[in-house]
Amino acid sequence: MIPVQGVQNQTIAVLGLGRSGRATAAALTEGGADVVVWDDGADTRASAEAEGLTLRDLTRETAWEGVSALITSPGIPHLYPKPHPAIAMALRLGIPVDNDIGLFFRSFATRDWDSFDITPRVIAVTGSNGKSTTTALIHHILTEVGRPAQMGGNIGTGVLSLDPAQDGEVVVLELSSYQTDLARALTPDVAVFTNLSPDHLDRHHGMGGYFAAKRRLFAEGGPDRAVIGVDEIEGLYLADQLSEGPQDDRVIRVSSETKLDAFGWSVFAKKGFLSEYRKGRQVASIDLRAVTGLPGAHNHQNACAAYAACRAVGIPPREIEAAFHSFQGLPHRSQTVAEIGGVRWVNDSKATNVDSAEKALLAFKNIRWIAGGMGKEGGITSLVPHLGNVVKAYFIGHSARDFALEVGQSVDYEIFATIDEAVARAHAEAQSGETVLLAPAAASFDQFPNFEKRGEHFTALVQALKG
Template sequence: MIPVPGFEGKRVAVFGLGRSGITAARALKAGGARPVLWDDGVSGRMQAEAEGFLVEDLTVADWSDFAALVLSPGAPLTHPRPHWTVDRAREANVPVLGDVELFARALEALPTEARPAVIAITGTNGKSTTTALIGWVLKQAGLKVHIGGNIGIGVLALPEPTAGAVYVIEVSSYQLDLTTSFAPDVAILTNISPDHLDRHGDMEGYVAAKMRLFARMEPQRLALIGVDDDWGWQAVNKLNARGLRISTITTRTPPEYIDPTGGVPADDLEQTRPDQFPAFDQGRFIIVDATGGRLVADGVAIADLTRARSLPGRHNAQNAAFAYAAARAVGIAHQPAVEGLMTFPGLAHRMETVGHLGPVRFVNDSKATNADAARQALMSYPTSFWIAGGRAKDGGIAELADLFPRVTRAYLIGEAAPDFAAALGTTPHVVCGTMEAAVQAAGADAMSTGGDAVVLLSPACASFDQYPDFEARGEAFRAAVLNLGAISARQDG
């Protein structure tokens, strides 16, 4: 746990006693604060009381007595309307903070020579895989690494900072909304597409939340920006005006960009000298060829990702590019960085091969909770038997129409099934309703082809109509696949 200084002897209101809230309360208490906790749910309050915390009804509290409000990222700061605790805090001129801001303040209180490096990752899609991949690469290279934030362990539950350590932190737009001083050494924006607009009002509000990741960065720190979308290019233009070090990463540069000025062609990868590899203090990182099989930076071939079996598809090549550039930025040499990419075991529910039935591969991409994420999955295979549906986001799957020719047949589940069926039109599809029925039907159809085939769960939807979260949905897919019998656990083939 990371003790939070700066509130010694002061009362700090903490609302929302899920993972981040209760951890923030512990960290505040360890730093000498007097946290006052409240939650709308009885179970959260009971847990807090069992740990010895002061639980007080914040609806009747004297807010002028609080030094800060620590708000759960699940409670709205602005839209659709501010949470009532936010209104009360603002009326009393009490600052509203989140767990990532407390983490930033804890690091800022350390002597400069004792501060660890921080790599922070945000974006609409790919941030969890990128976070895990960076952590893996750095660990394989021998660094002391702590991974957490919006993935896995809450940021304040990570081990206390020490010099030479590296924190790799996934940060959501909700968490960034609650930051004022967070300034990572390397900040990564994977991509931006419409999401969480109910919480940010519109795309401008959503983008503004993401851009807070860079707000306090000093010029010597590094920004890595995905520019496959216009929002990414807008971010680059804004950050260029501030003089930040920036590297851009894209999957959409034409092949003729390779070796534009006499650099090393991708086919000569094995003959590239170590001193030719960019350190990524500045420059453009390019991903080339239709499948994202190779990484090229400023004409220099970096890695052949066809050997990285847990990183299929162009979107994973982009994730690998971020990881490589971040590793180089914190001092990892080229060869260890590439070896880390090749040995990455993958992340559950993100293009995860859960097994094979003969020549049929079953891929769990339950984390694809919007159409843009599902697009990346569908583009990873020439054809697939696609399981989709759940609670649809705005626009549904209409924007995926150009990929429908890749869908051999679609198997629709959840609330979105009727609307998705209408959107698919003449593309073969069947409304299955449940995950088990969809897996059984897709598995049978895929096996009937007699050759290599992929059954792909990439829902393009939230899970909340049938499951508590995307993890539970992914586990339901895994269980349904295993129920088919004679499943091979091999991860590639």
Template sequence: MIPVRGFEDKTVAVFGLGRTGLTAARALIAGGAQVALWDEKEASREAAAAEGLPVVDLSTADWSRFAALMLSPGVPLTHPKPHWTVDKAKEAGVEILGDVELFARTVNAAPEHKKPKIIAITGTNGKSTTTALIGHLCQQAGRDTRVGGNIGAGILGLEDMHGGAVYVLELSSYQLDLTSSLHADATVLLNLSPDHIDRHGSMEGYIAAKRRIFLNQGKGDTAIIGVDDPWCQQICTEITAANRRTIWPISAGKAMGRGVYALQGVLYDATGERVTEMADLLRARSLPGRHNWQNAAAAYAAAIAIGIPPQQAVEGLMTFPGLAHRMETVGKIGKVAFVNDSKATNADAARQAMSSYPKFYWIAGGVPKAGGIANLVDLFPRVAGAYLIGQAAQEFGQTLEGKAPVKQCGDIESAVAAAYADAAASGQDAIVLLSPACASFDQFSDFEARGEAFRAAVNGLVKPKAKRA
């Protein structure tokens, strides 16, 4: 745990008692603060109280006694409308922050010799893979590495800092909205496409949240920016014009005179005086496809930015084991392989997996994002069958009508069974792909739970039937 500094003998209100909120409360207490916890779910309040944490009804509390409101990132800050705790905090002049901001202030307050290296990663797609990949590269190079934020452990639940540590942090737009003091030695913005518009009000609001990751970078820091979409290209141009830090563009489709790029699976380093061929990414089994080449370019750039030798970084790319729920093969029955891509929570993320297979049996659906799957129409000829689940099932069925065979399945288990039956009946090598293009919250707590349900359904296909007495 990282004890939070700066709130000693002060009281901080904490709203939202999931992983983030509870971890932050413990870290605040460890640093000498007092806390007042609340959640609208009675079960969450009871769990906190059972742990001995102080539960206080924030709807009737005296907000003048709070030094800050620690808001869990899933709670609306501005859109579709501010949460009532946000309104109360603003009325009382109480600052609103998140756990990443608590971490940032704690790092900023530490003596120089105890400050760790920080690599921060954001973007619409590929964040988790890139974060895990950077963590792997740092660990393989012998660095004391901690990976967290929007992946794995909550940031304040990581081991306490020291001068030789490296924190590799995946940051969502929700987290960045609540962060103002974070200073990262290397900052990665992978890509941008429309996402979470309901939370940020517009694409402009979403981009503004993502750009906050660069707020405190200066001379000596490195900004690593994907330039394969127009929004990131514009940001790269603007930040380069400001000329306050080292800028390394990354690309998975075009050669550049500066930065790191991949062409047809070959990784090139153009961060120095000449362009150097560094690696054949086709040999990296856990990094298939163009989208993963961008992830690899970003990870390599981030690693060398904090002083890891280029060849060690390349060796790390080759040994990366992959990430659960992201194009993860979870089983094979006969000629049918099952691929778990539950992390694909929007259409652009699903495109990455769908583009990797010439033909597949597609399980999709959940809570749809703006635009649904209409922009995937060019990939529909690859869909041997679509097996639809969740809230989006009817909408997706209408989009796919006449373009691919569709079965309305309702839930994961039924979809897996139906997809397997059709794939096996084809008699050919086949892929059953869970790449939902949707959020998971209609049927699951998160994409991990959805991926595990897929894994369980696949395992259930091969269990022997119970014999009748």
């Protein structure tokens, strides 16, 4: 746990008592604060009270007497579509509103650091797609090369549940737009922006607000190094805003589409090869084609971002390359779960929309594609131009017939009620050299509570095929 600094003898309110809210209350208490809490769920409130937490109905103005600050969980709206009533009350009363990320950045450094030989550092990763894989890959590389490291934030451990820093440690954080939008302190040593595509637009009142939330990670704290994916206009703009010119190597530009050889520092992937350039000269190259845990151009972008972040904290290229090869990928994200009779089985259950499914379909050849579930607005018509690698599609669940109508004659397909039936048929038909890919392009809620359970079920079915 990281005790929150600067709150001793203050009354601090915590709104939302999920994982991050409970951890925040504990860290504030450890820091000497008098903590009061509230949650909209009656069962959650009862559980919190049974654990000894002090409830106070923060939707009532009388509850705010003596309160110095409100710490809110990231899932609770603070601006759009409209603020939660408790947050609206705090805003009207002029009570500072923050979140656990803000508390982390103001509390992580301690006087103990004065005795360290190497100052701990924080790498923070944000973006629309790939941030979980990039975060996990950075942490994996650091661990493989022997650097003490922790991982948390929007992945794994909540930030205030991390351990206090060790000498020379690197903390790697995945930060969502919900988290960066509100945090009053954002001071990473290295900040990473992967890419931007439409997401959470109701929460941010459009793309401009969504990008602005991501941009705060770079604008508020001024990281020593900024790793910026420049394959979209927002990344190009952000890199330009942060640099004093093309040779400013405080900004490391990253691409999986474009050769970047005219900048002070850049990392890019072309035709499966990662290249690092410094001041117009190539200084390193890695063949990513044989890295099984990072298939496809989208993962090559993740590899470039992770490589750049690790280079920014002094990891040599050859050590990064070796760590790439031992990275198994994250569950449910282009995860190879087995090879049976020369057939590769890939679990990309996280591909719940057409953008993610498109990236998966472009990452492999000779695909037997399992897709379906609760289809989303717009269907999968936009995927039709990207089905050239698909040998056959196996559509499942609620939207199976809709998907079949949308692809028409562009690909051979068959319809199934369940994923079990699709896996069995794909196993019977797949030939050596092919890939059976679960990339649903749909939510899981017709048959599974979430994409993780869907992916776990697929993995179990595949493992059973091995006998």
